[in-house]
Amino acid sequence: MLLLALESSCDETAAAVVKDGRWILSNIISSQVDLHAVYGGVVPELASRRHLEVINPLVEEALNKAGVQQQELEGIIVTRGPGLVGALLVGVSFAKAYAYALNIPCLGVHHIEGHIQAIQLESQVEYPFLALAVSGGHTHLYRVDGIGRYQLLGRTVDDAAGEAFDKVAKMLGLGYPGGPVIDRLAAENDDGGITFPRPMLKKNNFDFSFSGMKTAVLNYLYQLEGRPDETTISHIACAFQTAVVDVVTRKTMRAARAEGLSRIVVAGGVACNSGLRKKFAELADSSNMNVFFPSPVLCADNAAMLAVAGDHYLSQGLLSDVDLNAVSSWPLEQVAGL
Secondary structure (H helix, E strand, O other): OEEEEEEOOOOEEEEEEEEOOOEEEEEEEEEOHHHHHOOOOOOHHHHHHHHHHHHHHHHHHHHHHHOOOHHHOOEEEEEEEOOOHHHHHHHHHHHHHHHHHHOOOEEEEEHHHHHHHHHHHOOOOOOOEEEEEEOOOOEEEEEEEEOOEEEEEEEEOOOOHHHHHHHHHHHOOOOOOOHHHHHHHHHHOOOOOOOOOOOOOOOOOOOEOOHHHHHHHHHHHHHOOOOOOHHHHHHHHHHHHHHHHHHHHHHHHHHHHHHOOOEEEEEOHHHHOHHHHHHHHHHHHHHOOEEEOOOHHHHOOOOHHHHHHHHHHHHOOOOOOOOOOOOOOOOHHHOOOO
């Protein structure tokens, strides 16, 4: 099917045109980083208003870049949740109205399912595989047996990994978003002998915890006399990233072995982290496993990623009713049958 996809779950507005759940004809993203940077994080009301401002011209741009007319579209897919409900409502409301006007089906898709299945736009990974969804809002491990077939194996019990990156960056005065800055400093420096704890690494489960790491960084800063210099900040950034990467990679590999899986897909915004990619590559080489990462544009919030699952569901005759609504919370394992 020729689909228009829309994403507005947080602070990116995105529109894409994708054919047959495989071929990306356009994938346009409008970021709100500059809008929220001054606040050190996403302000939901501001995010919603910006989505309202840009979604219509963004859709026109996506159609123009794809060389597609409105009348050629066969369906519209949109992120229904999870996410910021006000932001989600912009995309959902636009999608329903657009589909109604064109008399074509509309379908609400799960944001994390989009991230996990995005790899199929590039690599066609065989099922089953283990998926690590790691972003500003999620750090979850799933067994994936197919589209709509997910088993939750582990999750963060407090903060998501991406959220921890942003909060530690704020402590260090590195600005927002903090993940890319910490990643750059970690790649260019060593930890200077600083170490931070690895919470839940020895627990006999596949859950994560990152709040303790944030507290450890804060306590280290309290022990310093005055504000740390640039060298110390770089060492702290490297030590923090090393701790996060160590926990995430080792628990993911452990879960894959426990499930008897040799394929791992790492998805979500934090999957762009170079330290995470490097460590997974090292562990995969020594464990006879294959680890797959989508390209950076498909790791970030985008609309094209929704097309793999969206095309599958619509082709089976599944569609959303006119009362489709946004949901801030939506367990992925409940997605089957939508």
